[in-house]
């Protein structure tokens with residue numbers, strides 16, 4: 001939580017997203033005129049007077065570089081109070097730890113594997129329970145709600161199948177049921193969707209993905225409109241200590257300046273790649289919200305500005321491990337595509353969710369979600385699209 005400093009960017013609300021991404025939370029340094037944000041690495045801050053706390057004391061609690069980032073994230077999301085953490089999962093953990101034993105959370109069917117692991121393998125030990133519901137149908141959301149349900153928790157687009165959760169529908173149920181809804185917006189940063197505009201109470205981001213965007217940091221944020229919840233999360237931030245270092249805050253501050261530009265570029269490339277994949281006989285399914293054939297394309301069109309993002313998932317007809325290995329090796333040998341975890345980087349990354357992000361899900365649950373052994377997720381980077389297509393073309397050819 002930042003106390004707005006005299007550096008605050010005045011009248012933020014009248015500026016567009018691109019302007020806020022550059023200027024919110026930042027002004028040239030008062031002493032030197034430095035335009036890039038100054039990194040304040042000091043752990044300890046000298047106190048001006050005995051018996052009176054200065055604004056900054058110890059960097060775990062509060063740090064000037066982190067405050068700039070907090071202010072920028074609040075401006076970009078369109079309000080709320082932000083708290084930033086050492087990773088997206090640390091942000092999620094702090095959020096869920098505001099619950100009490102006996103509380104229940106209703107989640108959309110497909111959540112990031114780490115979210116599942118957090119709830120199933122850790123928070124369940126403290127009496128916090130959860131269930132999944134199909135959030136595409138109003139009745140099934142209602143069916144999943146229990147008297148002790150404290151939050152509706154959704155991710156959109158979902159990782160890795162890129163289902164779109166209709167935030168207007170979730171908002172409708174949330175309002176009627178008087179249960180706040182929370183969006184893990186890692187796959188829909190605020191340059192494309194602003195969950196607060198749909199009535200979300202809280203937005204969670206893995207900053208490690210689109211927001212920072214350069215494959216060089218881990219970070220997370222919880223941004224909430226609920227001031228009591230914000231206080232609780234800030235308390236947990238200080239208490240658990242999973243803070244984001246000033247250097248990492250700097251990288252996010254710089255990275256997010258190009259968020260909208262990067263989003264547009266990868267959205268364009270991803271659409272081209274998705275259209276190419278759609279034509280391949282060895283591919284059984286292509287998941288991309290920008291395709292007309294995507295089941296929730298019309299919702300995606302309403303919910304997303306500036307394109308549909310850089311992630312395209314697909315299912316290969318082939319499920320044999322040996323052949324899949326040959327596919328991956330060939331893609332790597334003929335293109336700059338990296339085989340690895342994660343997404344939203346300058347580099348195009350081919351991931352295999354069954355052994356990576358969704359390894360924590362039991363195989364039957366994974367397969368019921370359509371994440372079969374032939375399932376791949378491609379996060380396109382900023383390379384030339386022809387070079388990405390060439391690698392895929394060569395890789396897919398070995399499966400013919």
Ligand SMILES: Cc1ncc(COP(=O)(O)O)c(C=O)c1O
Nearest residue numbers: 087088089112159186206208219
């Ligand atoms: C949707 C989603 N939420 C949360 C996380 C966790 O973020 P982090 O890796 O920064 O801990 C991820 C990571 O991939 C993710 O995809």
